[in-house]
Amino acid sequence: xxxxxxxTVVADALRGMAAAHPELTVDVENRVVVxxxxxxxxxxxxxxxxxxxxxPLHGGFVGPGMLSAxxxxxxxxxxxxxxxxxxxxxxxxxxxxxxxxxxxxGDVLNFDMAAELAEDEGIQVAKVLIDDDVxxxxxxxxxxxxxxxxxxxxxxxxxxxxxxxxPLERVAALASRINENSxxxxxxxxxxxxxxxGSPTFDLPAGELELGIxxxxxxxxxxxxxxxxxxxxxxxxxxxLADFQPRNPVLLxxxxxxxxxxxxLYGFHGEVQRVLAARGVAVARVLVGNYVTSLDMAGASxxxxxxxxxxxxxxxxxxxxxxxxxxx
Amino acid sequence: xxxxxxxTVVADALRGMAAAHPELTVDVENRVVVxxxxxxxxxxxxxxxxxxxxxPLHGGFVGPGMLSAxxxxxxxxxxxxxxxxxxxxxxxxxxxxxxxxxxxxGDVLNFDMAAELAEDEGIQVAKVLIDDDVxxxxxxxxxxxxxxxxxxxxxxxxxxxxxxxxPLERVAALASRINENSxxxxxxxxxxxxxxxGSPTFDLPAGELELGIxxxxxxxxxxxxxxxxxxxxxxxxxxxLADFQPRNPVLLxxxxxxxxxxxxLYGFHGEVQRVLAARGVAVARVLVGNYVTSLDMAGASxxxxxxxxxxxxxxxxxxxxxxxxxxx
Numbered sequence: 202x203x204x205x206x207x208x209t210v211v212a213d214a215l216r217g218m219a220a221a222h223p224e225l226t227v228d229v230e231n232r233v234v235v236x237x238x239x240x241x242x243x244x245x246x247x248x249x250x251x252x253x254x255x256x257p258l259h260g261g262f263v264g265p266g267m268l269s270a271x272x273x274x275x276x277x278x279x280x281x282x283x284x285x286x287x288x289x290x291x292x293x294x295x296x297x298x299x300x301x302x303x304x305x306x307g308d309v310l311n312f313d314m315a316a317e318l319a320e321d322e323g324i325q326v327a328k329v330l331i332d333d334d335v336x337x338x339x340x341x342x343x344x345x346x347x348x349x350x351x352x353x354x355x356x357x358x359x360x361x362x363x364x365x366x367x368p369l370e371r372v373a374a375l376a377s378r379i380n381e382n383s384x385x386x387x388x389x390x391x392x393x394x395x396x397x398x399g400s401p402t403f404d405l406p407a408g409e410l411e412l413g414i415x416x417x418x419x420x421x422x423x424x425x426x427x428x429x430x431x432x433x434x435x436x437x438x439x440x441x442l443a444d445f446q447p448r449n450p451v452l453l454x455x456x457x458x459x460x461x462x463x464x465x466l467y468g469f470h471g472e473v474q475r476v477l478a479a480r481g482v483a484v485a486r487v488l489v490g491n492y493v494t495s496l497d498m499a500g501a502s503x504x505x506x507x508x509x510x511x512x513x514x515x516x517x518x519x520x521x522x523x524x525x526x527x528x529x
Numbered sequence: 530x531x532x533x534x535x536x537t538v539v540a541d542a543l544r545g546m547a548a549a550h551p552e553l554t555v556d557v558e559n560r561v562v563v564x565x566x567x568x569x570x571x572x573x574x575x576x577x578x579x580x581x582x583x584x585p586l587h588g589g590f591v592g593p594g595m596l597s598a599x600x601x602x603x604x605x606x607x608x609x610x611x612x613x614x615x616x617x618x619x620x621x622x623x624x625x626x627x628x629x630x631x632x633x634x635g636d637v638l639n640f641d642m643a644a645e646l647a648e649d650e651g652i653q654v655a656k657v658l659i660d661d662d663v664x665x666x667x668x669x670x671x672x673x674x675x676x677x678x679x680x681x682x683x684x685x686x687x688x689x690x691x692x693x694x695x696p697l698e699r700v701a702a703l704a705s706r707i708n709e710n711s712x713x714x715x716x717x718x719x720x721x722x723x724x725x726x727g728s729p730t731f732d733l734p735a736g737e738l739e740l741g742i743x744x745x746x747x748x749x750x751x752x753x754x755x756x757x758x759x760x761x762x763x764x765x766x767x768x769x770l771a772d773f774q775p776r777n778p779v780l781l782x783x784x785x786x787x788x789x790x791x792x793x794l795y796g797f798h799g800e801v802q803r804v805l806a807a808r809g810v811a812v813a814r815v816l817v818g819n820y821v822t823s824l825d826m827a828g829a830s831x832x833x834x835x836x837x838x839x840x841x842x843x844x845x846x847x848x849x850x851x852x853x854x855x856x857x
C-alpha cells in the first residue's frame with residue numbers, strides 16, 4: 202500500500218486533498234470537508250459522510266451543485282456525531298441541513314444522534330436514508346438494504362435542487378424519491394486490502410467472483426466460477442429488474458470498485474447497455490467510472506434511477522466538485 | 530478480469546465508450562475516436578494514440594480543448610498507421626495535424642509511417658515526441674526515455690493553443706517546449722494483469738516495490754523493500770530534480786497507475802507537496818487521479834512541468850473530454 206502507517210491514512214489523505222483543492226476547506230484535525238463559500242445565504246445545505254475507502258464519495262462530491270460538506274470516518278468506519286454537527290454548523294445558512302445517510306448501522310445511529318445535537322443548537326435537520334442495493338437484506342454491516350451507488354444520484358440531484366433555492370422540505374422529499382427510484386447490484390472479482398489489516402479482507406480465489414457484493418467486501422448472494430462481462434451484466438441488470446421495473450428512462454451508473462481498469466469498465470458498460478436495451482429499459486444519461494469504490498477491490502456495480510424531466514434537468518445542472526464536474 | 534474474451538477487449542471497450550459519450554464519434558471497427566464536431570474550420574487538429582490499457586489516456590482526452598482524435602491499439606501494443614491516417618483525415622480542416630507520440634519504438638515507427646502517408650494525401654503533419662520519464666534510458670519498450678505523464682500536459686496545453694486558432698508551427702513548438710519542461714518518475718507496488726496473459730505480467734512479491742517503473746510494467750531502476758509514502762515521494766521528486774531544476778512554478782500531476790485507491794493517492798500527493806516545498810519548488814496547479822494508468826497496476830507517478838503565465842493560461846482554458854473537464 203502507498204501509505205505511511207495505517208493510523209494516519211485518513212489524516213494524510215485529507216492533507217493531500219486540501220493541497221489539491223483550494224476551493225474546499227479541509228479541517229484535517231476534525232475531519233470535515235466543506236465547500237469554501239459555505240454557508241450560502243438562503244440555501245439548504247447537504248451533509249453526508251461515511252467510512253473512508255469509497256473515494257471520491259463523499260469528500261470528492263463537495264462543491265457547488267452537490268454536497269455542502271462531508272465527514273470522513275476511519276476506513277470502513279462511520280464518522281462520529283461530533284464531525285456531523287460541526288459540518289452542519291459550518292454550512293447551515295438558516296435554511297436547514299439535509300443529512301444524506303447510507304444505510305449502515307453505525308452511520309444511521311451516528312447521524313441520528315448528530316441530528317438531535319444539531320437541532321439542540323437550533324439547526325433544522327432532515328434526513329434521507331439511502332438503501333438501493335438489491336443484493337441482500339440484512340448483512341454484516343447493516344439491517345435492511347445497503348446504501349451504495351444511489352448515493353451519488355441523491356447527492357447530485359438533491360444538491361442541484363438546493364443550489365437553485367428549493368426549501369428543505371422539498372429537497373428532502375426529492376432525495377427520498379430519488380432513493381426510492383434507484384436500485385443497485387455489484388460484483389467483486391477480488392477482495393480489497395484495508396490499511397489496518399494489510400492483506401485482503403476476505404478470501405476470493407482467482408477464477409471466482411462474488412455476486413451481490415457490498416462496498417466493504419461483505420459477502421453477497423453467491424460465489425460463482427468466473428463469468429464473462431456479458432453474463433455479469435445480465436446477472437446485475439436482471440437482479441435489479443426483478444425488484445424494480447422502471448416505467449420511465451433511467452440514469453445509469455456503471456461504477457468501478459477501484460481496481461478494475463477503465464478499459465474493462467467501458468466494455469462492461471457496453472454489455473449493460475445491451476442487456477438494458479433487450480429488456481426494454483431506455484437510458485437517458487450515463488456515468489462510467491470509479492465513483493463509489495471499495496479501496497483496491499476489482500469489480501463493478503450497476504445503479505439505475507428512474508427519472509422524469511424535472512429530475513433530468515437537475516441531473517444536467519452545473520456541478521463543480523473534485524469527483525464530478527460539468528457546466529462550470 | 531471483467532471481460533468477455535481477451536480478443537475483443539478493445540472493441541468491447543470502444544462500444545461501451547461510444548454508448549457513454551455521444552459527444553464523440555467512435556469507429557469501433559477501425560479503432561478511431563474522434564470529437565463529433567471535427568473537422569473544426571481553421572483549427573489545427575491534435576491526434577494521439579498508443580497501446581490500450583492506459584485509460585483515460587488517450588481516448589478519454591478527446592474533445593474540445595484537447596485531442597481531436599485518438600487511435601487505440603491492442604493492449605500495450607502500438608496502433609497501426611492506417612488508424613492514424615484515418616484519424617488525421619477525419620479531423621484535418623486544412624490547418625494541419627499534430628501527432629502526439631509517446632516514445633515507444635512501435636509508436637514512433639508507426640506514427641512516422643502514418644505521417645508520410647498522410648502527407649501523401651495532402652495533409653500537413655507535425656510531430657511531437659514525448660519522453661519525460663527520468664527513470665531509465667533504453668528499456669524493454671523503447672530507445673531513449675519513455676513517454677508518460679507529460680503526455681497529458683502536452684495534449685491539454687497544445688490542445689488549448691489549437692482551440693484558440695494558433696497555427697501548426699506554433700502549436701508544435703509549444704508541444705515540444707512542454708515536453709522539454711516536463712519530467713516524470715513512477716513506482717509500482719504490484720504488477721498489472723493483461724487480458725491476453727490473464728496473470729500478472731511480472732513477479733513483484735508483496736512487501737517489495739519497483740522504483741522507476743514504466744507504464745507497461747517494464748522494469749525500473751531498482752527493486753526495494755516496501756517504503757513509506759513519504760519515502761517514495763522523496764525518491765520520486767529527487768529523481769526528477771536531479772535531472773531538471775525548475776526555475777518557475779510547476780504543474781504537478783500525481784497520477785495513479787490504476788489500482789491504488791484515491792485515499793492513498795491523496796495521501797501520497799500530500800507527501801509530494803511536502804517534499805517539493807522543502808526543495809523550494811512552487812506548485813502552480815495540481816491534478817490528482819488516475820490519468821495515465823497501467824491496467825490494474827498499483828502504484829503512482831509524479832510529473833512536473835515548468836510553466837510560465839502563457840502556459841498557465843492555456844492549462845486553465847476550458848476543456849471538455851471524458852477524462853478531463855473544466856470551464857464548460
